[in-house]
Amino acid sequence: MSPTPDNHQETLDQLRAARLAGQLTLALGGVSKALAAPGVHPAVLAEAIRVLILAGKADTAARLRLLLTGAENRTADHDLEPAAVARLALQLGQPELLAGLPAVDSPPWLVRLQADGEDIRAPFAIGDLRVTVVNGPAVYTLVGACPWCGQVRRFELGVTLLVHMSSLCLACFGTFELTWDGLRTFIRARFPDLVDARASAGDVELVEHVRSRLLESDEVPEIVRMLGQEYLFLLNELLVRRLMTEAAPPAGERP
Amino acid sequence: MSLIFLNGLMPERHGQFMRELGRVHTLAGTRMGALADNPDVTTIAYYDDRRLQAPAVIQDLESRVAEQTAILATNLATDMGAGIQSPLAGAPLSAREIAEVVRPRVARVLLEELRFRTFVRDHPVAMVISGSDFASHSRVIARTARQLGIRTLDLEHGFFFNRVTGDDCRVRGRMPLLFASEYVVVDNDLEKEQLEYEQTRFPGLDAGQEPRFLSLGTPVDTVATHALPCDQARAKLGLDPERIQVLIGGSWIEARNVQMLLGAQIDIMDTYEDLFRSLAAGTFRHRLQLTIKLHPADCRPEVRPNVTAALEAMASRYGLPHPLILADSLAEAVSACDVLLTMSNSSILYDAFLMGKPTVVLFPRYLVTSDREGWRQDSTMTLRAGVCEVATDGADAWRRIESWLEPERRRQFARDHEAFSHRYGLWDRPVAEKCSAILAWIDQQLADPQAVKSL
Numbered sequence: 039m040s041p042t043p044d045n046h047q048e049t050l051d052q053l054r055a056a057r058l059a060g061q062l063t064l065a066l067g068g069v070s071k072a073l074a075a076p077g078v079h080p081a082v083l084a085e086a087i088r089v090l091i092l093a094g095k096a097d098t099a100a101r102l103r104l105l106l107t108g109a110e111n112r113t114a115d116h117d118l119e120p121a122a123v124a125r126l127a128l129q130l131g132q133p134e135l136l137a138g139l140p141a142v143d144s145p146p147w148l149v150r151l152q153a154d155g156e157d158i159r160a161p162f163a164i165g166d167l168r169v170t171v172v173n174g175p176a177v178y179t180l181v182g183a184c185p186w187c188g189q190v191r192r193f194e195l196g197v198t199l200l201v202h203m204s205s206l207c208l209a210c211f212g213t214f215e216l217t218w219d220g221l222r223t224f225i226r227a228r229f230p231d232l233v234d235a236r237a238s239a240g241d242v243e244l245v246e247h248v249r250s251r252l253l254e255s256d257e258v259p260e261i262v263r264m265l266g267q268e269y270l271f272l273l274n275e276l277l278v279r280r281l282m283t284e285a286a287p288p289a290g291e292r293p
Numbered sequence: 294m295s296l297i298f299l300n301g302l303m304p305e306r307h308g309q310f311m312r313e314l315g316r317v318h319t320l321a322g323t324r325m326g327a328l329a330d331n332p333d334v335t336t337i338a339y340y341d342d343r344r345l346q347a348p349a350v351i352q353d354l355e356s357r358v359a360e361q362t363a364i365l366a367t368n369l370a371t372d373m374g375a376g377i378q379s380p381l382a383g384a385p386l387s388a389r390e391i392a393e394v395v396r397p398r399v400a401r402v403l404l405e406e407l408r409f410r411t412f413v414r415d416h417p418v419a420m421v422i423s424g425s426d427f428a429s430h431s432r433v434i435a436r437t438a439r440q441l442g443i444r445t446l447d448l449e450h451g452f453f454f455n456r457v458t459g460d461d462c463r464v465r466g467r468m469p470l471l472f473a474s475e476y477v478v479v480d481n482d483l484e485k486e487q488l489e490y491e492q493t494r495f496p497g498l499d500a501g502q503e504p505r506f507l508s509l510g511t512p513v514d515t516v517a518t519h520a521l522p523c524d525q526a527r528a529k530l531g532l533d534p535e536r537i538q539v540l541i542g543g544s545w546i547e548a549r550n551v552q553m554l555l556g557a558q559i560d561i562m563d564t565y566e567d568l569f570r571s572l573a574a575g576t577f578r579h580r581l582q583l584t585i586k587l588h589p590a591d592c593r594p595e596v597r598p599n600v601t602a603a604l605e606a607m608a609s610r611y612g613l614p615h616p617l618i619l620a621d622s623l624a625e626a627v628s629a630c631d632v633l634l635t636m637s638n639s640s641i642l643y644d645a646f647l648m649g650k651p652t653v654v655l656f657p658r659y660l661v662t663s664d665r666e667g668w669r670q671d672s673t674m675t676l677r678a679g680v681c682e683v684a685t686d687g688a689d690a691w692r693r694i695e696s697w698l699e700p701e702r703r704r705q706f707a708r709d710h711e712a713f714s715h716r717y718g719l720w721d722r723p724v725a726e727k728c729s730a731i732l733a734w735i736d737q738q739l740a741d742p743q744a745v746k747s748l
Contacts, residue, residue, distance in 0.1 A: 169555065170394075171548040175590060197545060197590045199558040200565070201599035202606045218562050218603045225559060233556035238659065241550035242466030247375035249468055253496045261361045262368055263498055264402050264436055266471040268429040271548040273372055276386070276394055278554045280373075 046079035053085045057092065058208050060191065065089040073102075080109045080116035088122055092206050096129035124148050125211035128157055147186045147212035159204055160185035162216040164224045168282065171275040180221075186212035199225075232281055248273065294318055295419035295739050296337065298412075298438070301431030302424045302448065304328060310448075310512035313728045314422075314735075321416065323434070340412050345404070354407055362399045366391050405433045413441060419739055420444040426473040435473035439502075444738055445474035447504070448731075450511050453484040454643035455654070455681060457672040458491070466662055468549070469495040472504040478731060480511040480643075483674065483717035508718070509734060510727030516623045517647035517721050526628035530617065536582040539694055540630035541568075541616075542641040545590035552659050560657035564636055565607055567687035568655070573611035574688075577695055583608075583616040584626055586641075592620040632694045636660075646680060646713075647721040651697040651706050655684045678716075679709040 049072050056065035069086040072078060078086075083106045090099035103126065106112065118126075120139040127135035133155075141152055151157055164182040171177075178195040189209035193216065195201060204215045225233060248270055252258055262269050299322030302311060308328075314320065315334030322339060329336050345351070366386045374383025386395065412418075418438070426435035426447040439445050469491055479485050485508040497503040527534050546557045572578045591600045597620055605615045619626055623641070627633070633645040633652045637660060645652050656669075663669070675681040682697075684690035696702055714720065 171554070175545060176548055176554050195596075195599075196593065197596050198561070198600055200562055200603045202602035203599045217606070222559050222562050225555060229555060232551065232554075233559050237552045237556050238662070241552050242662070244372075244375055245466045245468055245550065248372055249495075251372065252471075252498060253469075258498075259361075259364050259368060261365050261399060261402065264406070264433055265365075265398070265429070266432050266473065266498070267427055267468060267549070268398070268432070269368075270468060270550075271429075272394065272398060273369060274548050274551050274554060276369060276390060277373055277551050279390070279394070280384075281551070282555075 046082050050079070050081050050085055053082065053089060057085070057089050058189075060208055062089065062093050066093055080106055080112040083109065084116050084118050087118060087126070091122060091126050091129065091211065092208060094129070096126060099126055100130055121145050121148050121211045124151060125206065145186045145210040145212055147210070157213060159213045159215045161220050162191070162205070162214045164216075164220065167221075167225065167228070169275070169278050171271055180216070184210060184212060185214050186210050229282060232278065244273065244277075245270070294335075296321060296416055297735075298322055298418045298421045298434075298443075299325070300421050300423040300426070300434045300438075301428075302422065306450070306513045307424065307448065309514075309724050310728045310731070313725075313732060317732065318419075318735075321412070321418070323431075337416055340408050342404075342408075344411060345407060350407070354403060357403055358396065358400045361403060362391060362396045365399055366395050369395065402433050406437050409434045409437050410441070413438075413443070418443050420446060420735065421474075423447045423474055425449065427470045432473050439473065439475065445476070446735070446738075447472055447474035447477045448511060449477060449479045449484070450513055450640065453479065453487055454640065454646065455638040455673060455675050456484075456487045457638075457669065458487060458674070466550075471498050474504060475502075476507055477504045478507050478509050478511065480508070480727075481718050482508045483719060484508065486717070487674070507734065509730040510722055512724055512727045512731055514724055515647060515721060516627055516641065516644040518624050518628070519648070519721070521624055521628045523628055526625040529625050530584070530619075530622060530629055532584070532617070532629055533582050537580050537632075537698060538630045539581050539583050540626050540633050541583065541585045542633055542635040542639050542645075543586060543588040543591055544635065544637040544639055545588045557657065557659040560659045561636065564655060564657040564687070565604065568634075568690060569607055569611045569613055569687075571687035572691055573613055575691060577691055578613065583613075584619060584630065585616045586619045586623055586626045588639075632697050634690060634694065642675070642681060646675075646710070646719065649707070649710060651703075652681045653684050653690055653693045653697070654681060655687065655690045675713070678713045680706065680713050 049068070053065055053068050053072070056062070056068060066089060069089050072082050072086060083102060087099045087102050087106065090096070090102065103118065106116070106118070109116070121144060124136055124139055127133060136152065139148070139152070141149060144152070147158060147160070162182050163185050164180055166181045168179045169176050170179070175197045178199060180193045180195065181190065183190055184207035186207060187210035189207055191205075191208065199221045200218050201221070202215070202217050204213055206213055231237060252262070252269070265272065295318050297314060297318045297320055299311060299320060301323055303324060304311060304326030308326075311320070311328055312331065312334065315328060315331065315336070319335045319337060320328065321337040325336060328334055329338070345354075370383075370385045421435060421438040421443055423431040423435040423445070424447070426432050435445055435447065470488070477488070479488065485506045488506050492503055524534060527538065532538055544561075546553050546561070548554055572583075585604060587597065587600060591597060601618045604618055608615055623644075627641070627644050627648055627650065630645075630650060633641065633650055635642055635652065635654050636657055638654070642652050642654070669683055670676045673681075673683075676683055682693050684693050697706070
């Protein structure tokens with residue numbers, strides 16, 4: 039991300055792409071480089087503020103906002119959108135900054151905030167779930183949408199689905215929550231065959247089959263013997279991939 | 294002085310054993326940690342990928358990976374159709390499945406095998422000592438060593454204390470442990486008896502090459518330590534000395550079956566919720582304080598905050614105060630508790646036993662693998678001996694925990710505990726004592742030219 043004034047569009051595009059992909063560490067690195075250069079373009083400054091808000095660095099974001107407000111070459115296009123300003127105000131504990139923000143075209147969370155002062159945490163709209171296995175434990179990849187604006191978001195959860203986390207939308211700065219309860223509801227509705235007694239019964243049959251093949255057959259290839267119990271892990275991973283695909287709704291229904 | 298290869302042993306767990314072994318033998322291994330810089334220990338660096346970069350080697354490896362991937366994919370496709378009622382289950386593997394799932398596994402196994410064979414060609418390894426060689430991280434090297442006629446020893450870690458015997462649930466729907474080494478060291482005679490019995494119930498993966506079990510003692514620090522009295526442990530953790538202290542020992546879920554990849558996650562949530570709901574419904578909650586020690590897998594930096602927040606939110610939902618949630622301080626937590634509750638046959642049950650603490654296990658649904666009433670009681674020696682109990686649901690778990698606190702139950706527990714300890718040699722032995730026993734055995738093996746049996 040080369041932050042010279044003449045190629046600010048490239049820097050801006052890279053920062054924005056990293057932000058919207060949720061790669062905040064990468065985006066923060068880009069912000070540091072951009073701010074180290076002389077004559078930071080107001081559009082880059084505004085994007086840097088968005089990244090800092092999402093990374094929870096409100097004080098730095100507030101200082102940069104002062105710079106942005108005073109920037110000579112600033113136009114109305116470079117201003118922060120009301121949702122970003124509102125989120126920064128909440129992070130700074132300065133609700134007075136909310137006064138005067140336009141309600142037109144604001145995301146629903148900001149409309150609610152302005153109407154009754156409540157910053158609602160809506161549940162993350164889970165659309166899809168995939169599982170991979172890495173040396174024993176599973177890694178769960180969730181794809182879903184911001185409940186306020188529909189911006190697609192992806193999370194990777196390792197080891198356990200017993201989670202409770204809140205996150206800011208990378209696009210509209212609304213807050214949403216991903217909880218164990220929401221995941222449980224989603225999994226039970228989407229993958230009923232994989233969580234009830236039928237799955238257990240299938241597992242027993244599968245293990246019986248694999249066990250007798252591994253332990254009672256002379257024709258087990260060396261690669262299977264090398265894998266040992268990981269052969270069973272591999273079978274399970276492949277089966278779950280297939281069965282989850284089978285249970286998934288048509289592509290058009292996903293966020 | 295011989296060259297001993299340490300395969301998957303962990304410096305943070307096996308550090309003392311590794312150091313003592315290094316004083317009398319030259320060491321090489323996959324995870325040497327600070328031992329490589331210890332002036333009292335002679336080490337040889339294991340080979341990294343740069344040693345395997347010759348074009349001919351790479352070409353040969355790639356051709357073997359392609360060949361073995363095809364073989365593995367054929368086997369997987371055949372086995373996937375068994376048991377699972379879905380037309381998708383039995384279909385041949387797609388190119389994507391092979392590329393994303395199968396080939397990387399094969400490549401890793403063959404690369405590790407090649408690395409070890411190359412190392413052994415240059416350095417005469419006398420013995421390979423592995424950690425949990427049934428697991429993927431150390432199995433390949435243990436098995437290759439055995440094929441090469443190198444002596445092999447596996448060290449276990451007190452895992453099998455509460456294991457059900459081979460007669461019951463292990464006969465239906467479970468895999469026996471597929472040890473790769475010729476000898477397996479376990480901590481005590483109970484584990485030895487369990488595993489030997491299991492071996493009689495199942496043939497080995499390689500006929501005639503079954504492991505032999507040695508109860509020389511697992512050379513890792515057990516969590517239990519009588520050096521930390523209960524009152525000091527409570528003070529250290531900031532627990533209320535006037536309250537009954539219940540510790541929940543967390544577990545993790547491996548991909549051992551399809552159910553464990555998804556359903557088991559739901560079952561764990563349900564079990565915690567059942568425990569919190571039933572605790573909130575009774576009066577016992579006013580007398581106790583709850584601590585949850587997370588499993589190490591849940592303590593990774595990216596995992597722990599979310600798990601902690603989930604458990605706190607769940608407690609709040611039922612009007613309970615937040616439990617104390619720990620990522621470490623296991624020794625303090627075990628010493629401080631009155632009763633331990635687990636949701637699996639966790640190795641922490643053994644630590645609690647050594648500390649003289651009664652235990653209750655509440656199995657989530659995915660671990661309840663038999664409908665027959667009393668099957669687990671009949672097939673688990675700790676349950677039969679009365680030193681551990683199994684609960685049917687959350688309310689039953691709290692009832693059992695509460696009843697463990699009655700004076701007569703405690704007296705009976707002390708008697709059962711004593712008898713069970715005596716029967717199986719379940720004493721908290723110093724690590725140095727276990728290290729000495731294993732080192733003496735190793736010396737004996739290395740002196741015996743007839744000791745090796747290759748696959």
